[in-house]
Amino acid sequence: MKSLHVEGNGLFHRLPIRAKLLLLAALGIGLFLTRDPRLLALGPALGALVWFTLGLPLREALGRLRPVFLTIVIVAAFSFLVNSKEEALLQLLRLTTLMLFAATVTATTTVSAFIEEITALARPFEKLGLVKADDIGLAFGLVVRFVPEVLSRYEAIREAHKARGIKLRPLTLIAPLIILTLREADQIAAAIDARGLRRH
Amino acid sequence: MNTRDLVLVSLFAAIIVALGLLPPITLGFIPVPITAQSLGVMLAGTILGARRGTLSVALVILLVIIGLPVLSGGRGGLAVFAGPTVGFLIGWLPAAFVTGYLSERFAAGRANGFAQLANLFIAAVAGGVVVLYACGIVGMMLVAGLPFMKALSGSLAFVPGDLIKAGVAALAARAVQAGYPLLPVRS
Known part of the structure; x- marks a missing residue:
């Protein structure tokens, strides 16, 4: 992106x-x-x-x-x-x-200047227990990293439809797309914790 | 918020962004193609619930603010907020929250398939249509100086499409609920 x-x-x-x-x-x-x-x-x-x-x-x-x-x-x-x-x-x-x-x-x-500014603006809300300011940068990174992944999964589902000769419909696309993507959450979370990325 | 929730929120934001990049999908029975991004807002609430759903939508809006072209049609940056339809974008936040809250309250952990489906549909309509349009219309009144009735009549043409999206969201949310349940139960 x-x-x-x-x-x-x-x-x-x-x-x-x-x-x-x-x-x-x-x-x-x-x-x-x-x-x-x-x-x-x-x-x-x-x-x-x-x-x-x-x-x-x-x-x-x-x-x-x-x-x-x-x-x-x-x-x-x-x-x-x-x-x-x-x-x-x-x-x-x-x-x-x-x-x-x-x-x-x-x-x-630059995007990094924006992220710094947003993180700084979120600091006061940390005391209220609403967000951890440093999580925002991490979340941005995760989104940018996983958009291509979601798109390639869409391609895979489209190919599977084609192979079976059926048309791509919202329902036969969206549910598997979401389940396949979200199912990875546990592994990614474990990887983040293992690297100590949120140890702030 | 634990790390798993943070990851779920981010992954769902990635799904919403990706839905804006996909070519519009046509439903079988009507010829009009639907753009999937506003569907993503209803899905966020019905699948992740109020808190995480709202946060993932907020993350997408923050990505718009920092200048990434994450909205459908490659739109992004602060200029988006100068458009008269900005209320329909800001409204994503309360829309996802209301959809999520109602889903948690009335659709989580229901065994009866049809009642659950109906409740998910009502939740998606309440948030993704009623609340979203309320925000959008207030936005047009404030930004474009349109009187209430005029702003309302100008928006009504889009309601049928969004009702169909609410139906798709409810069906998809039920499928996800069956395959990988995430919705917290709220009593």
Whole structure:
């Protein structure tokens, strides 16, 4: 699985992650404080300037935003038709701005910086007994490690269906996929404990 | 949380991510293909129960936040949270919890097959449809400024598909319950 981080050395790359997240949160609140479309129109313009100068190839830069931008446009069009035209325009401008800057934060921050930040943010909750902060990194690792495994198991089940000449149906796929995957939990847990990975 | 629970939570998160990568599967009797990722949320609750189910969904959402393309269609990163349908993503958390709680309460350790199946279906609908849509609709009202009735009517088209998914989730959860029971009993 490839992360959405992009190498670079611009302003956003050098800002610490906490500053970027706080700026993004402030932007999210700030955008909803004004209803002036001329002021809000600055947002997408600035956002696009930042996003398209990050060094991503244009196709990739557009491709990454497409699914989110599509939902924004569809809901704005729906709002335009059934609700008020003004509201639809405001929403289109606000969400497009937010999308561009959020995508920028994601592209300029490494996955490990995010994991460190999330672990740090989870520390206070350790005292409440809710989570062990260091487990979060371990869990991320396990997911990334096992997604390909689940996919190869899906392939195996699909092949088995083909060999028997039956069509792949959700029920004949999902139950075996889940049982086969979860059944390994005991072995993996034993391996983790044997290596003392949670001895913190 | 013991290590086995941590591993189960992670493995289930991996299943949810993988369900988003699989090609859409068609059911036999209707021509519409279903994308399996929201099915994964119902499955998390009905198979792992409230606590572990919610945690595995939370893990997927955290993976989205840190910038991995784990949602269906390769979506990921913070930009996802700028979409007007963000409530349907955040809503995964209470949806998995409610589905899990009701499953533990009414479907764990039941011998009667049909009653168990019916209860699992109700749990999946309560969490994966009622609670999820409530969150999604509130999200659209807040983010897109849509009035309640408009946001509701815009979402209703997706309900039939999700009811079918709840049925698939209930059947699959029962099969898993029979083959590898994990659901804790809550009285």
